[in-house]
Amino acid sequence: MKKTLFEPLKLKKFRILFSAQVISDLGNWLDFTALLVLFAYSWELGPGALASLTISIGLPGLILGPFTGVFVDKLPLKTVMIVSDLLRALTVFCLIFAPNFYVVLILIVFRGTFTTFFDPARQSAIKLLVPKEQLLKASSLSQLSLNGSKIIGPALGSALLLFTTPQMAFLIDSISYTVSALLLLFLPKMEKEKQETTEKNKIFKGFWKDLREGLVFISNKKTLLILILFNGTVFFIVYLFDSLGVLLAKDMGIEDSVFGIFISIVGVGALVGAITIGQWSGKYNHLNILTISALFLGIMLILTGLGGFGYLPRIIPLWLAIWFIIGLSIGTISVCYGYLLQLHTPQQLMGRVSSSANALVNGAMVIAPTIGSLLAIWIEVSGVFLTSGLLIMSVCGFVFFAYKKIRIGGVRQEGLAK
Numbered sequence: 559m560k561k562t563l564f565e566p567l568k569l570k571k572f573r574i575l576f577s578a579q580v581i582s583d584l585g586n587w588l589d590f591t592a593l594l595v596l597f598a599y600s601w602e603l604g605p606g607a608l609a610s611l612t613i614s615i616g617l618p619g620l621i622l623g624p625f626t627g628v629f630v631d632k633l634p635l636k637t638v639m640i641v642s643d644l645l646r647a648l649t650v651f652c653l654i655f656a657p658n659f660y661v662v663l664i665l666i667v668f669r670g671t672f673t674t675f676f677d678p679a680r681q682s683a684i685k686l687l688v689p690k691e692q693l694l695k696a697s698s699l700s701q702l703s704l705n706g707s708k709i710i711g712p713a714l715g716s717a718l719l720l721f722t723t724p725q726m727a728f729l730i731d732s733i734s735y736t737v738s739a740l741l742l743l744f745l746p747k748m749e750k751e752k753q754e755t756t757e758k759n760k761i762f763k764g765f766w767k768d769l770r771e772g773l774v775f776i777s778n779k780k781t782l783l784i785l786i787l788f789n790g791t792v793f794f795i796v797y798l799f800d801s802l803g804v805l806l807a808k809d810m811g812i813e814d815s816v817f818g819i820f821i822s823i824v825g826v827g828a829l830v831g832a833i834t835i836g837q838w839s840g841k842y843n844h845l846n847i848l849t850i851s852a853l854f855l856g857i858m859l860i861l862t863g864l865g866g867f868g869y870l871p872r873i874i875p876l877w878l879a880i881w882f883i884i885g886l887s888i889g890t891i892s893v894c895y896g897y898l899l900q901l902h903t904p905q906q907l908m909g910r911v912s913s914s915a916n917a918l919v920n921g922a923m924v925i926a927p928t929i930g931s932l933l934a935i936w937i938e939v940s941g942v943f944l945t946s947g948l949l950i951m952s953v954c955g956f957v958f959f960a961y962k963k964i965r966i967g968g969v970r971q972e973g974l975a976k
Contacts, residue, residue: 563836566696571687571746576696578738579680580703582643585734587711588718589650592727593666597659600724607659612927614663618670619920623913626674628768630909635683636747640739642676647735653728677916682908683745685900694844697896698836705828705889772910775903782902782911785845788957789895790918792852795946795953796888797926798933799859805939806866812877820881827885828892835893848894849954855887856950863944 566572593611597603630638649669656662680700688696718727776783807820835847858880864870865877903911933942 563695563698563833566688566692566699569688569692572684572696574741574744575680575683575687576699576703578639578643578741579700580707581734581741582676582738583703583707584711584714585650585731585738587707588714588727588734589731591711592724592731593662596662596724601659603659609927610659610663611666613924614666615670616920616923618667619674620917620924622671622674623678623917623920624769624773624910625913627678627772627910627913630675630678630682630913631768631772631906634747635679635686636742636745638675638679639683640742642672642679643735643739643742645672646676647732647739650728650735651732654725654732674913674916678909678913681896681900681912682905685903685905685908687746693900694893694897695836697900698832698893701832701889701893701896702829702836704892705825705832708825708828769910772907772914775907776911776914779902781845782899784957785848785895785898785902786915786918788848788852788953789891789915790922791953792855792891792950793919794922794926795949797922798930799942799946800927800930802930802934802939802942805934806862806943809866809939810872810877812872812874820878823878823882824885824888827882827887828889829885830882831886831889832893834886835890844894844898848891848898849957851887851890851894852950852957853954854883855891856947856954858884858887859943859947859950861947863940863942863947866938866940866943 567576594608597607597611601607646669649665649672653662653665656665684696684700685693718730776786803820812820831851835844861870861880862884865872865880870876899912899915900908930942933945937945
């Protein structure tokens, strides 16, 4: 019988971890919708406050990510995830009583800090709990949860806010983190982890030495370094235009009701990408798939920019197809990246490597939207999309030649060794 994408769910230990992630991810996006409504409608705040919210979400991962990874590699993963979930539940519960947006931003920073512990611990746990031959499918399922929650979470949040207040959404989000923590209690003790790290933990090398060990590993493993820089750069470019989509649609004469469909179709494309890669890409080179996906993303962004300038017909089905491919490409990149990161990273360094890599993406989330807004003033919104596409195409070319050079260098070294 042919193995399916859901093969890892037959493992009880992964099923528990995945269930906890699904509940937590849904809560994240339900919570985000409530925050937007609270800022924009209840408190009638402007773009500056909304930008501050985005910065508050990404800042902890940017600053603390590389450091928290050290603790993740030293501490029991199960304990780290449970404590992180409980602290996030407490923080979100406090949002119910927040009197102003300054307090909200502080609480969001605290929640982001606890998330910098949870995410690398979850990544490390996946590698530990799932056999190597099922890692790709497990990574795909993890991305399914992340991307699916971006579609279902806001929809649930919007429906909930029709009948109640943002504060009720915060309460439900707090409950979701608590349920996630309770599920994680049923995870096994991860005996294999203890066997692998017991020898290492006999002599504590010191925090800064451990931090340096992770960074040195990344810098010395050229393929991994290229992979992390590539992913960080691509998502920096994505965040350049991400918040400008609504302005582009408005400039193109697309109604606000139709724009909601465009947002959904991007999410659907990301889901299809995750499913496709997880189910059918096992025998292919995933670095090549990642590069080709980024290439398609660049082409679609160039077409989007040209369309904004009026060089392409404004036919709704055409633009739905283009934005579907944008989502498909982003979903494919995310799955391939997550799988390759786990494949090239030893278990004992998984926390440090993944958290350092996440710091780049969080940095992009903090910095890129501001740069994108400034570029939109200079070269118009359509110009930002066009420029983003050209930048991604350039990055793809750089990665192709850099990886080719590494492979040629590796072959030469093997020849000399012989």
